[in-house]
Ligand SMILES: Nc1nc2c(ncn2[C@@H]2O[C@H](COP(=O)(O)OP(=O)(O)OP(=O)(O)O)[C@@H](O)[C@H]2O)c(=O)[nH]1
């Protein structure tokens with residue numbers, strides 16, 4: 081049994097959840113619970129029926145959800161998994177293995193050698209370009225180690241104590257970017273696992289592209305005082 085928790089992040093994901101649940105490796109993990117942003121589509125009921133705990137957030141936002149998870153769990157390691165079809169449940173174990181092997185932060189990367197993201201095959205690939213720009217900036221400004229290809233993906237794992245130590249402030253989507261940048265600032269070991277991103281199954285996207293893109297830039301600016309530009 082792994083001293084780790086699978087943390088499902090859910091906000092009205094009943095269709096995706098039904099599709100992926102049987103592939104989530106629940107038996108191998110000490111804890112499996114969801115942090116839910118206030119679903120009204122049966123997501124919470126499905127989870128409880130299948131033996132998963134449900135922590136309902138006091139206010140919405142993925143950043144808030146990460147903090148709720150750290151407070152609610154007593155496992156050593158946390159693997160964050162969004163059951164909307166984008167993330168391959170087979171990678172849950174791989175991410176935990178990367179932590180056990182010594183990484184401080186493990187990220188499922190949708191870019192770089194051997195990886196596939198949902199825009200591959202399309203011509204414009206706007207989201208991939210924005211992601212690449214954000215990742216290149218983070219690497220140049222904050223990182224000494226090997227290139228991190230996917231600094232913003234939510235499918236990731238870290239020790240609960242590490243998440244608490246990072247003392248994150250972001251309440252909404254760019255929480256992952258802040259976690260990655262703060263890990264880079266501390267010189268932590270970041271491991272990436274190549275993944276195949278699937279298409280969303282049902283439900284609706286919650287991350288509106290432009291506002292979320294700007295929120296990422298705000299995170300970058302907030303973290304800038306601890307960057308190479310200022311001698312860090
Ligand atoms: N707990 C919690 N989960 C959330 C919240 N907002 C979004 N999520 C979940 O976070 C995951 C990612 O959100 P998405 O809307 O799929 O964002 P995305 O993956 O960039 O968008 P798509 O590519 O369209 O799937 C999903 O499982 C959502 O249900 C929130 O406020 N609280």
Ligand SMILES: [Mg+2]
Pocket residue numbers: 162164166280
């Ligand atoms: Mg998604």
